[in-house]
Amino acid sequence: MALNETDTAELDISKQFLPQTESWAEPLWSGLHRGELHIQKCEPCGSFVYPPVEETCPQCTAAYSWHRASGTGRLWSWVTFHRSYYPGYPLASPYTVLMVEIEEGVRMLGSLDADTSVEELQCDMTMKFKPVRLSDDVHIPGFVLLGKERSRLET
Numbered sequence: 001m002a003l004n005e006t007d008t009a010e011l012d013i014s015k016q017f018l019p020q021t022e023s024w025a026e027p028l029w030s031g032l033h034r035g036e037l038h039i040q041k042c043e044p045c046g047s048f049v050y051p052p053v054e055e056t057c058p059q060c061t062a063a064y065s066w067h068r069a070s071g072t073g074r075l076w077s078w079v080t081f082h083r084s085y086y087p088g089y090p091l092a093s094p095y096t097v098l099m100v101e102i103e104e105g106v107r108m109l110g111s112l113d114a115d116t117s118v119e120e121l122q123c124d125m126t127m128k129f130k131p132v133r134l135s136d137d138v139h140i141p142g143f144v145l146l147g148k149e150r151s152r153l154e155t
């Protein structure tokens with residue numbers, strides 16, 4: 001296979017790994033570009049939902065509203081991937097995926113920001129939400145160890 005064919009194949013494949021940015025979840029995706037986490041909330045129940053859903057609350061059938069989350073949470077667990085399993089996957093190995101319980105009470109997956117090394121991680125550490133930039137158009141949820149985050153102007 002010629003080099004150009006390989007490059008084209010990898011570019012095509014990588015698109016399938018990018019998040020589906022449905023219009024009804026626009027507050028989540030636009031917030032990521034600003035470094036903010038927006039999640040859904042059922043006002044009558046007071047419960048939060050992540051990842052976003054298009055449906056109404058299963059408890060009371062109210063429509064969810066969007067709420068800017070605090071952006072801090074507690075590290076539950078993490079895993080480091082040392083090899084790539086799929087050609088074109090947007091994160092270069094090794095990369096670390098965290099499970100963090102945010103202050104609003106929902107657990108979410110996010111990538112470990114480059115400002116924190118995996119050797120620093122311990123369960124129950126306080127993490128700060130910091131989206132990871134894949135391209136100009138695409139950011140995905142991510143976290144950095146609280147106090148290790150640099151301002152967006154420095155990055």
Ligand SMILES: [Zn+2]
Nearest residue numbers: 042045057060
């Ligand atoms: Zn509800």
